[in-house]
Amino acid sequence: MAEKVLMKGNEAVAEAAIRAGCRLYFAYPITPQSELIEYMAKILPKVEGIFVQAESEVAAINMVYGASGTGRRVMTSSSSPGISLKMEGISYLAGANLPAVIINVQRGGPGLGDIQPAQGDYFQATKGGGHGDYRLIVLAPSTVQEFADMADLAFDLGDKYRNPVMILSDGLLGQMMEPVEFKPYKTEDELKQLDEQHFDWCMYPNEDEPNHHHHEINSLEIDPLVLEQHVIKLGKKYDLIEKNEKRFEEYNISDENDVVVVAFGTAARIAKSAIDELQDAGKSVGMIRPITVWPYPYEAIKNVLHDRVKKVVVCELNLGQMVEDVKLAVNGKIPVEFLGKVGGILFTPDEIKTKILDK
């Protein structure tokens, strides 16, 4: 077993990305994710990687777009306002069927907002943000360990579906230190295999492959009949992702549950404390924590709503952006209530307990 190290989430996910084979990283600094870019600046040159601090977020995502066309593992990261700037590029990546990992260490918004943890980018991440018919695979970590593990998962999912993947974290997970255990570095052979899986479409100059210069990376298709077929094909890919990749955690779920909480990321962590305290006091509350917020685990919520469950409580660090997804899952069977905090303020376990016990 590898030794555990105490690390900030921002640093841990950077280290995990390098171990997963990321050698190309382009970004522009912003609080509260700056340790991530600092870590990449320090380590990538030592492993023959390429680090560029771009002149802006827009430049960074377009560097990602170009680099992804070579079939290599490429990543960028930012925090909320910077992610907004990247949205055009993200849509281009999706349109051109390109894999890339984008990390959002969310802070309070809208606008420049503040630099404290928030979850106000849920809509942007899961419902669009950029233009056109596209989907991002969106992973929401709730511990530093999970944040790090998701780097590996995000690259694998990106490669599997040739689709951009977002890790939707927040300032708390970025700034907090927890013990982390890393997977070993990918070997030269493994890195070569990662490259080779893209040779049928990428711009990588592969002499063994006869048509290697003729691959085209493009998100422009001026002929509507061709674009129609392209988008239909994208839609089929998204259907497949929805079928295969829903992930969630069940916490304290049992036949005894009177209330079920739905929360993701940092909010879910705080909710766990409330659930533990209520359990000690003899009140059974379960929780579904979506790990993929797109594709969304609707069935997971539906499946735990037995007759005893009187209501569902959604806890988020925003004005209730996930509530509509939970309502789709609950489908009017029982009341769905909401507890939220905004502006970078966190709720306490006590506030969640009060909301759960509220009649």
Next chain:
Amino acid sequence: MKTEIISSGFGGQGALTVGKFLAKAGMGEGLNVSWLPSYGPEMRGGTANVSTVISDKPIASPLVTYPDILIALNQPSIDKFGPNIRKNGLLIVNTDMCPHGIKRDDITIIEAPMNQIAKEIGSMMVLNMVAIGIVIGKTGIVKYETIEKDLTGFLRKKNPELLEANLKAIRKGIEIGKNN
């Protein structure tokens, strides 16, 4: 068992480092730990603070609202977090920077002139280590040997004198913690 700690002081007093060494030692002893700093704008002369949780069970919320232990390196830290210390909790006060203290008789209060102790040892940088020592001496949540090993690992070559001053400060703190 779960222990929730807030360590707080002026920027530069080493309040965040107190939490970091306790968390690292906890991790070294196989416990679950989390370290959540305040970040962002803080008033000059205010309270740079960190929530540290050390527990034998997985840690849910890393945010400490009601600390079992408050390490207050300055008066604003007592004013801000003192009223929230859990009943029967522990308050460790740097008397050199806390002229008013706090009036509570439902908690244990250990006072020490940490600036003065650090000065006597020979480096103002080690005043926070006195606080770590008091935590260890009073509660035993982590072992002195674990922190000694950790400190020795990265200071022995870089700055052996500072290492000795740090260890001396911790041992002095342990003594105070045990006698209170």
